[in-house]
Amino acid sequence: MSRSTHNSHYQLLLAVLKTARKRVGVSQVELAERLGNTQTFVSKCERGERRIDAVELVEFAEALGVPPQELLNEYLDQRSRNQFASSKKTRGRS
Numbered sequence: 442m443s444r445s446t447h448n449s450h451y452q453l454l455l456a457v458l459k460t461a462r463k464r465v466g467v468s469q470v471e472l473a474e475r476l477g478n479t480q481t482f483v484s485k486c487e488r489g490e491r492r493i494d495a496v497e498l499v500e501f502a503e504a505l506g507v508p509p510q511e512l513l514n515e516y517l518d519q520r521s522r523n524q525f526a527s528s529k530k531t532r533g534r535s
């Protein structure tokens with residue numbers, strides 16, 4: 442298991458989080474205020490410069506008014522589609 446913030450699965454999770462923030466119409470500044478943190482903190486998390494843990498993911502979701510399970514399900518759905526597409530490409534090369 443990779444702990445890198447540059448891991449493709451982690452980058453996908455960040456993309457889901459950022460998309461959710463934009464979907465609900467919340468700026469980084471507003472999200473930071475809701476979290477009791479700074480805009481720089483939110484930006485670093487979204488860009489992968491700072492790794493967020495499960496507790497923080499739940500806090501982000503709650504601050505956005507999105508059920509944490511919804512974020513996780515969106516991530517898992519996209520991850521599954523990406524893995525299926527990758528395995529399909531690999532089989533096509535054989």
